[in-house]
Amino acid sequence: MRGDASRRSVLRRATDLVSIEGLDGLSIGRLAAESGHSKSSIAGLFQNKEGLQLATVAAGRAIFMEVVVDPARRHDRGLPRLVALMRHLIDYSRDRVFAGGCFFAAVSADYDSKPGPVREAVRAAMHDWYGYVRAQVSAAVDAGELELDDDGIELLAFSLPALYEQANARSLLWGTDEPYLLAQRGMHDLLVRAGADESMLTMLAA
Amino acid sequence: MRGDASRRSVLRRATDLVSIEGLDGLSIGRLAAESGHSKSSIAGLFQNKEGLQLATVAAGRAIFMEVVVDPARRHDRGLPRLVALMRHLIDYSRDRVFAGGCFFAAVSADYDSKPGPVREAVRAAMHDWYGYVRAQVSAAVDAGELELDDDGIELLAFSLPALYEQANARSLLWGTDEPYLLAQRGMHDLLVRAGADESMLTMLAA
DNA sequence: TATCAATACGAACGATCGTTCTTAGACTAT
DNA sequence: ATAGTCTAAGAACGATCGTTCGTATTGATA
Numbered sequence: 448m449r450g451d452a453s454r455r456s457v458l459r460r461a462t463d464l465v466s467i468e469g470l471d472g473l474s475i476g477r478l479a480a481e482s483g484h485s486k487s488s489i490a491g492l493f494q495n496k497e498g499l500q501l502a503t504v505a506a507g508r509a510i511f512m513e514v515v516v517d518p519a520r521r522h523d524r525g526l527p528r529l530v531a532l533m534r535h536l537i538d539y540s541r542d543r544v545f546a547g548g549c550f551f552a553a554v555s556a557d558y559d560s561k562p563g564p565v566r567e568a569v570r571a572a573m574h575d576w577y578g579y580v581r582a583q584v585s586a587a588v589d590a591g592e593l594e595l596d597d598d599g600i601e602l603l604a605f606s607l608p609a610l611y612e613q614a615n616a617r618s619l620l621w622g623t624d625e626p627y628l629l630a631q632r633g634m635h636d637l638l639v640r641a642g643a644d645e646s647m648l649t650m651l652a653a
Numbered sequence: 654m655r656g657d658a659s660r661r662s663v664l665r666r667a668t669d670l671v672s673i674e675g676l677d678g679l680s681i682g683r684l685a686a687e688s689g690h691s692k693s694s695i696a697g698l699f700q701n702k703e704g705l706q707l708a709t710v711a712a713g714r715a716i717f718m719e720v721v722v723d724p725a726r727r728h729d730r731g732l733p734r735l736v737a738l739m740r741h742l743i744d745y746s747r748d749r750v751f752a753g754g755c756f757f758a759a760v761s762a763d764y765d766s767k768p769g770p771v772r773e774a775v776r777a778a779m780h781d782w783y784g785y786v787r788a789q790v791s792a793a794v795d796a797g798e799l800e801l802d803d804d805g806i807e808l809l810a811f812s813l814p815a816l817y818e819q820a821n822a823r824s825l826l827w828g829t830d831e832p833y834l835l836a837q838r839g840m841h842d843l844l845v846r847a848g849a850d851e852s853m854l855t856m857l858a859a
Numbered sequence: 860t861a862t863c864a865a866t867a868c869g870a871a872c873g874a875t876c877g878t879t880c881t882t883a884g885a886c887t888a889t
Numbered sequence: 890a891t892a893g894t895c896t897a898a899g900a901a902c903g904a905t906c907g908t909t910c911g912t913a914t915t916g917a918t919a
Contacts, residue, residue: 449916450866450867469675472678487869490907491866548765556762559825601835605823609818610811693879697898
């Protein structure tokens with residue numbers, strides 16, 4: 448179909464805009480002006496604004512998978528994949544794959560207090576993402592690469608994204624790369640303390 | 654002055670609204686409807702929207718100081734004050750002092766990519782806050798309550814707010830208190846690992 | 860080739876935005 | 890008491906929002 452190409456070109460611009468303006472700062476008029484299409488075309492392609500928002504979340508999610516998750520999948524399950532995941536995650540934010548930094552940091556901060564289908568979509572994406580991180584931690588424990596009880600698994604799966612998101616936020620606010628180094632060191636320390644062999648953490652080394 | 658009372662009543666509503674809608678989701682019209690004043694009155698009291706935004710940031714900051722920082726100041730400098738700070742911080746978010754959770758998480762997330770005086774005000778507030786946390790960590794080291802080198806101080810001052818903000822975000826997204834327990838445990842562990850005496854961490858104990 | 864759904868655009872809608880002007884009332888200060 | 894500043898509200902402004910309607914054009918299907 449011809450519309451799919453249009454949808455894709457609109458959504459690529461929409462994800463950048465959303466990462467800067469937030470999910471409801473996204474306006475059809477502005478998106479039309481910046482993408483070369485007309486307002487009514489965009490409205491028609493996605494039915495209405497909510498449809499556009501849902502499609503944008505899906506598009507952001509797809510890019511995130513492609514840039515962060517898929518490359519990590521090429522590493523062995525468990526600790527290697529977990530380390531690669533964190534590394535690609537940091538690079539993804541630092542390289543500004545989206546103009547306004549981490550896509551999901553922008554949308555989740557924006558819709559965490561507003562009920563509706565959009566919030567549910569954001570929630571589902573975050574749920575899957577955090578679940579994936581947790582699964583890798585758990586797999587690393589099963590493989591004997593980390594030594595943690597259930598509470599320790601939960602805490603590590605909570606702390607790693609915490610360090611990442613703090614780095615993303617501080618880097619955006621100050622325009623510096625230094626927070627990423629701090630997050631990297633923090634992740635490294637947490638993993639060492641969880642029993643990881645230093646030789647498996649080279650991707651997180653200084 | 655009579656206007657100051659009006660300003661205060663408007664701002665108390667504005668800070669709640671901002672914590673939900675974000676700093677530019679705040680609209681004078683809606684604020685007028687919910688606070689009982691007229692649109693033109695509000696515009697006049699704060700000159701224009703940017704003035705309202707700046708005043709709202711200042712108001713949110715004042716409430717944050719009153720609820721989080723001042724109570725911690727009643728504890729001794731160093732580790733006791735640091736622990737109290739983290740405890741009050743968690744309570745402040747969990748108790749929803751602002752309807753939409755942590756005020757600064759909301760404003761920094763949506764103005765971190767938009768240059769201008771408002772961004773500068775947000776940046777200044779965050780700078781002071783992070784600086785205060787760092788000063789307490791440093792003081793704890795000076796008092797011999799923690800054993801850290803300069804890099805370790807920086808990392809701990811980075812990690813504690815990271816855990817907090819992750820808890821705030823996840824709690825808002827899922828409506829659960831559980832993330833606060835994880836952040837509390839994480840903070841406890843970080844402090845123990847930095848050489849803190851367990852007996853000084855009772856405010857962060859389970 | 861003829862048919863028909865999907866696309867694209869321009870125009871216009873009611874609503875809301877931020878801002879300004881004007882007028883009326885309240886308070887301070889000389 | 891009088892003058893003058895601050896406060897409050899109503900009306901209206903141009904701009905932009907999301908949405909809808911009508912119409913031309915495209916491209917795949919029968």
